[in-house]
Amino acid sequence: MTFEFTPENQEQFLEILNRYPRKRAAMLPTLHLAHQQQGFITPEVEQYVGRILEVPLVDVREILTFYTLFFRRPMGRHHIRLCMSISCWIRGASQIKDHLDRTMGVPSGEITPDGSFSWEAVPDCLGACELAPMMQLDKDYHGNLTPDKVEHILAEAPGNHSKADQETLRETKKQKNKKTN
Amino acid sequence: MSVQKLVSEYFSNPEAKELAWYRRHGGYEGALKALDEMKPQEIIDEVISANLRGLGGAGFPTGRKWSFVPRDTGKPIYLAVNADESEPGTFKDRYILEWDPHRLLEGIIICAYAVGIHTAYIYIRGEYVRPAETLQGAIEEAYQEGVLGKQVLGKDFSLDVHIHRGAGAYICGEETGLLESLEGKKGWPRLKPPFPAVVGLFGSPTVINNVETLSHLPRIMVNGSQWFAEIGCERSGGTRLFALSGSVKKPGVYELPMGTSLHELIYQHGGGIWNDKALKAVIPGGASAAVLTHQESDVQLDFDSCIKAGSMLGSGAVIVMDEDVCMVKAAHNIMRFFAHESCGQCTPCREGTAWVYRILTRILEGQGTPDDINSLLEIGGNMSGTSICALSDGAAMSFRSYVNKFTSEFEYHIRHGKCEFDER
Numbered sequence: 001m002t003f004e005f006t007p008e009n010q011e012q013f014l015e016i017l018n019r020y021p022r023k024r025a026a027m028l029p030t031l032h033l034a035h036q037q038q039g040f041i042t043p044e045v046e047q048y049v050g051r052i053l054e055v056p057l058v059d060v061r062e063i064l065t066f067y068t069l070f071f072r073r074p075m076g077r078h079h080i081r082l083c084m085s086i087s088c089w090i091r092g093a094s095q096i097k098d099h100l101d102r103t104m105g106v107p108s109g110e111i112t113p114d115g116s117f118s119w120e121a122v123p124d125c126l127g128a129c130e131l132a133p134m135m136q137l138d139k140d141y142h143g144n145l146t147p148d149k150v151e152h153i154l155a156e157a158p159g160n161h162s163k164a165d166q167e168t169l170r171e172t173k174k175q176k177n178k179k180t181n
Numbered sequence: 182m183s184v185q186k187l188v189s190e191y192f193s194n195p196e197a198k199e200l201a202w203y204r205r206h207g208g209y210e211g212a213l214k215a216l217d218e219m220k221p222q223e224i225i226d227e228v229i230s231a232n233l234r235g236l237g238g239a240g241f242p243t244g245r246k247w248s249f250v251p252r253d254t255g256k257p258i259y260l261a262v263n264a265d266e267s268e269p270g271t272f273k274d275r276y277i278l279e280w281d282p283h284r285l286l287e288g289i290i291i292c293a294y295a296v297g298i299h300t301a302y303i304y305i306r307g308e309y310v311r312p313a314e315t316l317q318g319a320i321e322e323a324y325q326e327g328v329l330g331k332q333v334l335g336k337d338f339s340l341d342v343h344i345h346r347g348a349g350a351y352i353c354g355e356e357t358g359l360l361e362s363l364e365g366k367k368g369w370p371r372l373k374p375p376f377p378a379v380v381g382l383f384g385s386p387t388v389i390n391n392v393e394t395l396s397h398l399p400r401i402m403v404n405g406s407q408w409f410a411e412i413g414c415e416r417s418g419g420t421r422l423f424a425l426s427g428s429v430k431k432p433g434v435y436e437l438p439m440g441t442s443l444h445e446l447i448y449q450h451g452g453g454i455w456n457d458k459a460l461k462a463v464i465p466g467g468a469s470a471a472v473l474t475h476q477e478s479d480v481q482l483d484f485d486s487c488i489k490a491g492s493m494l495g496s497g498a499v500i501v502m503d504e505d506v507c508m509v510k511a512a513h514n515i516m517r518f519f520a521h522e523s524c525g526q527c528t529p530c531r532e533g534t535a536w537v538y539r540i541l542t543r544i545l546e547g548q549g550t551p552d553d554i555n556s557l558l559e560i561g562g563n564m565s566g567t568s569i570c571a572l573s574d575g576a577a578m579s580f581r582s583y584v585n586k587f588t589s590e591f592e593y594h595i596r597h598g599k600c601e602f603d604e605r
Contacts, residue, residue, distance in 0.1 A: 019302075019343045021257075021383055027365030028348055032307075055365070066367035066524075067348035069307045081308070085269045086468055087426035087500055089514050123521045124351060125269035125468075126308050129426030129498070130433045139310040 003044045009033055013052070023053050027063055031070060040071040068124075076111045076118030078157045081136040085125035093133040097121045099147040103154070117154070185412060187420050188396045189436040191281045198315055200322045203283040209334060211399030212290040216336045219402075224295035228398070231406035232418030234439075237263050237354070237391030238467065238496040240417070240484035247296050247388060249378035256385040260293055260301035261363060261377075263391045265347050265354035267306055268467035269518055270498030273422035274392040276434050278305070278312035281396070282319035286342065288395030290333055291402055293340050296388055300341050304359050307348040317344055351522035355570045356389045358524065369526045370570035393422055414440030417483045421497050425451045428458065428503035440483040443473075447501055458503035462587075466495025468515045469575025471582035472508075492582070507602040508590045512583035513541040519576035530573035533564040537580055544591065547598030554591055557584050 005013055016029045030053060034045045041064055050060045064070055082100060084093050097108070104112055104119055111118040128134045131143020135150075142153050191197035203209070215224055229244030250258060262285070266274040277285055289301050305313050320342055323329040331339045350368050352358040357371035360382050381387020397419055401409045410418040417439035423446055426432045430452030437446060443465060447453065454460050460475045465482065471492040473480065480490045487494040502511060520538040525531045537560055540553050557580065564577040584591055593601050 019341075022364070024365035025363060025383075028346060028362065031348070032346055053365070059366075063365070063367050067307070067350050069349035084514070085518060086464075086511065086514050087270055087432075090427045090500075090502060090506060090511075123517045124349070125267065125271070125518070127266050127272045127275050127306065129270055129272050129424065129500075132426060132432065136308060141311070 001042070001044060003034070003038065003042065003048045005033070006037060009037055024055050026053060027055065027060075028067075031064065035070055040074055042072070068122075074111075076116055078117050078138055078154075080117060080119035081126065082108075082119065082121045083126040083128070083132070083134050083136075084121045084123055085129075087125070087129035088132040088134060091132040093121075096133050096135070096145050096147070096150060099150055103151070117157075185420060185438075186436050187400050187409075187412075188277060188281070188284060188393060189422060189434065191284075192276050192434065194280065197281050198279075198283070198319060200283060200319070200326055200328065203281075207403070208283055208399075209287050209290075209328060211402035212287045212294075213334055215291045215294055215402050216334060216338060221295045221297065224291065224402070227406045228295070228401060229406075231401045231409040232413060232416060233394065233397055233401065233409065234417050234484060235391060236393040236397075236421060236497065238268065238469075238493075240494065243390065243394055246378065246390070247292070249376065250296055250386045250388060251379060252297055254386060257300065258296055258298045259382040259385055259387045260289065260296070260298045261359060261382055261387055261389045262289060262301060262303040262395060263354060263356070263359060263389055264303050264305040264309070264312075265359060266309075266392075266496075267351040267354045268469060268496045268498060269515070270426055270464065270467050270500040271424050271496040272426075273424045273434050273497060275309060275312055276422070277392050277396050278309065278316050282316045283323070284396045284399060285316075285392055286319060286323055286329070288398040289342060290329075290340060291398040292388065292390060292395055294333075294338055298388065299339050300343075302343050302345045302363055302382075304345050304347060304353065304363060306354075307346050313344055313346055320344065350524070351518075352524040352570070352572060355572065358570065359389065360387065367524070369524055372569055412438050414438070414481070414483050416485055421482070423482065424496075424498045425501070426498070427463075427501035428455050428460075428506065429453065429501045430455050437482070440481045440486070443478055443480050443482055443499065446482065446499060451501070454501065454503050456503070458505060460501065461504045461506060462502045462508065462511075464492075464498070464500040464502075464579075465490075466493045467498040468500070468518060469493075469571075469579055470495045471578050472502075472511075472586065474586050493578075505602050507600050508583050508587035509541065509544060509594050510600070510602075512580050513538070513545055516541055516576065516580055519572065519579075523572060523576075527568035527570075527573065529564050529567040530576070533560050533573060534576050536560055537576075541580075544594050545600075547594075549591075549595035549598075551595060553595060554584060554588065557581075 016026050046060045050057045108121045133145045134143035196202040233243040235241040333340050353362040353368040355370050358368035362368040377387045413419045420436050423435050435450045462472045463478050484494045516538040520534040523530045523534045561577040561581040564573045
């Protein structure tokens, strides 16, 4: 499957190029743009980015894998990053992680079977320790988490999150609870 | 006298991010004064005598950093604004970006004019999507209103400001890692010298300043260096944003004069230890700083006092731990972070952080051996002063302090194969 920017993104790409004296400096913004367009970076995207920025493919791969925010496979419609860093840990992030483990029914780094969520417990601090324990759902930060609050946030997740998803979520949770009991 | 809020005055005021509101309340007057009435060298001298220190963590005098930039190379000079706030426990710059973006832009204008810069990049961590959106809105408004662009504030001075989003790498908060990342590479720190002031971004002279540092400039221009210097203590002027978190009743950002006592921050502003527990330990400056025991914790919050206490003020992230926090687990948590974030360039750091993390994991799993404590300290010794950047030194300073100051907790874990504290 070939990749190219949509006309709007192509326009934005040209605007990005204008910000820098060297093409290569546009690497991260270009990858962000492609990531935003497709949700993840495939080898085809790597080739495309290498070509338009005149950077060797091996360098694109190196950069892509150095940074942690670029997905290289499709993730859930909503992605959760749970902060496990020191201040969140002190205030109970481990309990939230246990809760997500049960609720999601899949381990950290994986996607729920219905594709509605993916989640990961991250070791890096997300920079919102006053909200500890906290997580990022897509673009937004949510803090002072309790298991109940997490449930509420997931149920309210904006956009393409159908009632069916919520039922699947509850179902997975029930089954998981049965197993653990 | 109430505490003066120099950069946090507008936190929680949703109107302040609008240009018109900011200007109605005295915004951009510092930049106008600089552009209208001052020569670039006068601004640099003013910032030097204000004792403004780099508030990202290193505490280097800001004006002196600017004075190292050569003006006669024929190359453009760049400003890289460090908004890659990633040191565990640190969340102060996010408040400026979210609530008061024009104060940052005004600071950028002042710095740019003083150093002869016409292009600035704000490197903001990738996770800060919303803060980047707010900042982008402020930049666009500033261009529309002629605050940025070809004629800054209507004067004969041009300045372009661009946001550059990171993508999840702690090391890109290190000055030269940041520059590499800006150039479209992985964020491997550079050997110094040459220092970025001389050879920085795209091979050109470059100033790298933290968000909070730059945000102090507007008021320094308006009120003068003496006013600023007098607010702080001997060698650190002004106030600082302290990010207070962990086992306190009221975590949050508190702006206090440099040199304020750590106990005042924790007990007076932070409401004391949560659940009315006792204070066990506190990290005064982010996860890289050595932990202070309860007995050592009565220190002044300024760069020099914290060094004297055997730690560092770093990013101003104060992380409080109550009596129930297991220090072996705390060290394990912190070393998981460093092992994950070591960029892999220098062997002592890449291997050292990973070994320490594995040894601490083994101890927590009940498989520790009596030799482990010595091994940890020995690895820590080999990680200090042996790598290109300070990540390794920070990691070593951090975990050695836990092992040295709370040895009995490590011994308990090794001897009994379990934890003597609450499960977390």
